[in-house]
Amino acid sequence: MEDKIWNCILKRLSETETELTKACLDEWLKESPDHVQKYKEAKFLWQLSAKIKPEQHEGSFEAIKANILVASSVEVKPVKLSFWKYGIAASLIGAFLFSLFYFLNTNKPANQKEEWVIKKAGVGKVIQIVLPDSSKVWLNSGTELAFTTNFNSKKTRSVKLTGEAYFEVKHDPSHPFVVKSGDLVTTVYGTSFSVRAYRNESSATVSVNSGKVGVTAPGNESAVFLLPEDKLRYDLNQKSFLKTTITDPDVDSWINGDLIFDQTPLEEVxxxxxxxxxxxxxTGSANYKGCMLTARFQNKPIQEVLKTLQLVMNIQSEQIDHTIILKGGTACN
Incomplete structure (x- = not known):
């Protein structure tokens, strides 16, 4: 059987199946009585494997194989096994045992929680971290990144992001690097790119400096692939993508304290x-809906930014401690 079907069978037998794997297996079982028979045979072998002691799960493939074959001599109510009749037990057991060995050594018990490492960049701070695989990540102000303690031992190098981060991913084709940021899932193999996905913003963006990335999101059947100087904006409300070319290639400029706004809504600014x-x-009763800002500030203090808002949009400002009150402004609707 194909690896996909083996995975669906193992998910059901281990009581960890999802809606997707359930639908996959149900459809496969309906295709022919032969498939039903193969599932019964796999279930029988699974019952035999239950006789392995928990501490033996961490053993070698050969050790698991030996224990299951020994367990098969114990009285178990069997199904009618076609592979015994036709003398092909070795190949089927071998395939199943390999899948079982992989499952036992890559899946944790349901009651054992994964441990996560969480890194945060405070307000007004930009920090750099190095992941266990030597990939480098810069976190922008107010950003949180999480990864598991067994990051290096998984088939997929997966992280969770809230906020904005710039990644320099170590090339490793056999272990894809995945960034989960809200609805967006960005998959790469070795490249440099930036992801912005703050909780209080209506859109999320992915910008690529080098390499190639694929981005998926709910409501979009296939991945959108990005190359250097490509930028993808995902509208969280409309569930839609907009792919453009980066007008300013410095997608990592914020690492050095720079701010770049390219027709950016004032609310986001x-x-x-x-x-x-x-x-x-x-902002009081002022309505800045529809106002856009295009400007670049190279590590400037807040006062310089406020002066630009006054010149470009006629917005007056008054700062009291950590609060800035905005007044006036040119209508932008």
């Missing part, structure tokens, strides 16, 4: 400024 400068904005 203010959220970015709040995180970077640890301030809070009050």
């Amino acid at each position: 203010l959220k970015t400024l709040s995180r970077k400068y640890d301030v809070r904005f009050e």
Whole structure:
């Protein structure tokens, strides 16, 4: 049987199946009586494997094989096994045992929780971390990154991101690097790219400096692939993608304290400024909906940014401690 079907069978027998694997197996079983028979045979071998002591799960493939074959001599109510009749037990057992060995050594018990390492960049801070595989990640202000303690031992190098981060991923084709950021899932093998997915923003973006990445999200059947200087914006409300070319290639400029806004909604600009400068904005009854800002600030203080808002949009500002009150402004609707 194909690896996909073996996986679906193992998920059911171990009571860890998902809706997807359940549908996959149910459909396969309906295809022919032969498939039903093969499932019964696999279930029988699984029952035999239950006689292995828990501490033996960490053993070698040969050790598990030996224990299951010994267990088969114990009285178990068997199904009618066609592979015994036709003398092909060795090949089927071999295939099943290999899948079982993989399952036992790569899946934790349901009641054993994974341990996560969480790294955070405080307000107004940018930090760099090095992952267990030597990949480098820069976290922007107000960003959180999480990865498991067994990061290096998994088939997929997976991290969870809330906020904005720039990645330099170590090349490893056999272990894809996956960034889960809200609805977005970004998969790479070795490249440099930036992901922005803050909880309080209506869109998420992925920008690529080098290499190739694939991005998926709910409502989109296939992955969108990005090459250097490609930028993908995902609208969280519309569940839609917009792919563009980066007008300014410095997707990692914020690492050095720079701010780049390219037709960025003013609401998003203010959220970015709040995180970077640890301030809070009050707009009162002013309506800045539809206002966009295009500007670049090379590690400038907040006062310089406020002067630009005054010149470009006629927005007046008054700062009291960590609160900045905005007044006036040119209508942008």
